[in-house]
Amino acid sequence: MRDTAPPPAIEVVDLVFRWPRQPAPCLDLPEFRVAAGERVFLHGPSGSGKSTLLGLLGGVAVPERGRVAILGEDLARLSGRRRDRLRAEHIGFIFQQFNLLPWLSALDNVLLPTTFSARRKARAGSERPPRDEAARLLAELDLDPAHWQKPAGTLSIGQQQRVAAARALIGRPEILVADEPTSALDAERQQLFVDLLLAEAAATGAALVFVSHDRRLAAHFDRSVELDAINRAARAPGAAA
Numbered sequence: 589m590r591d592t593a594p595p596p597a598i599e600v601v602d603l604v605f606r607w608p609r610q611p612a613p614c615l616d617l618p619e620f621r622v623a624a625g626e627r628v629f630l631h632g633p634s635g636s637g638k639s640t641l642l643g644l645l646g647g648v649a650v651p652e653r654g655r656v657a658i659l660g661e662d663l664a665r666l667s668g669r670r671r672d673r674l675r676a677e678h679i680g681f682i683f684q685q686f687n688l689l690p691w692l693s694a695l696d697n698v699l700l701p702t703t704f705s706a707r708r709k710a711r712a713g714s715e716r717p718p719r720d721e722a723a724r725l726l727a728e729l730d731l732d733p734a735h736w737q738k739p740a741g742t743l744s745i746g747q748q749q750r751v752a753a754a755r756a757l758i759g760r761p762e763i764l765v766a767d768e769p770t771s772a773l774d775a776e777r778q779q780l781f782v783d784l785l786l787a788e789a790a791a792t793g794a795a796l797v798f799v800s801h802d803r804r805l806a807a808h809f810d811r812s813v814e815l816d817a818i819n820r821a822a823r824a825p826g827a828a829a
């Protein structure tokens with residue numbers, strides 16, 4: 589049975605990462621694993637390296653040493669182009685600042701991953717055309733259809749956030765990564781957003797790594813990880829307090 593178990597969604601082993609011109613590493617992680625379908629809450633103080641770790645998982649940054657594997661694929665063995673493809677096909681990102689294209693409509697922003705990844709296009713359109721799936725996700729995330737054709741840049745922060753979430757979810761990527769997606773919301777809307785994301789991840793079986801300062805949200809996840817507790821660089825002499 590063991591050999592039929594899926595590989596971990598995310599596997600980080602003996603990773604060391606240092607920003608250019610920095611005397612000490614920012615991350616020195618003996619181990620960080622997220623199982624397929626597992627929902628993990630990752631927290632830590634500002635500057636502790638949470639966004640840096642997410643960049644390494646997406647293959648945007650490359651570690652000095654160690655293994656970062658996504659769905660069993662070691663990123664170090666892939667060319668830059670194949671890393672980009674792996675990210676586009678298998679990871680849905682929700683960024684702190686959402687990173688929507690402001691001149692494109694909400695609906696076209698949601699469809700973007702299906703233009704970069706044939707796999708996500710096929711999975712988005714397996715039961716209906718991708719545009720219908722984008723509309724379904726926006727409706728599920730409670731964005732009023734009156735806003736769907738508006739340029740994303742004209743929407744409120746809360747509305748943009750729902751567009752960013754729908755864009756991450758389209759085509760059912762196996763991994764969802766959310767970097768402080770609730771920081772602009774009040775407590776009640778934060779909770780609603782986290783519940784929605786957890787429900788969508790459960791429905792598609794996606795693993796979720798959710799980053800936030802707000803530890804009150806941790807109770808809703810399968811596991812909570814404090815980055816400083818697993819990062820040896822945080823305890824090294826001279827590390828930022």
Ligand SMILES: Nc1ncnc2c1ncn2[C@@H]1O[C@H](COP(=O)(O)OP(=O)(O)OP(=O)(O)O)[C@@H](O)[C@H]1O
Nearest residue numbers: 607608614632633634635636637638639640641828
């Ligand atoms: N492009 C960069 N070049 C050099 N140093 C950087 C760069 N980006 C981040 N750092 C440094 O790396 C450390 C970790 O930053 P990072 O943004 O990963 O922290 P964080 O935990 O996500 O913080 P926050 O919660 O405020 O978003 C910080 O000391 C930061 O100054």
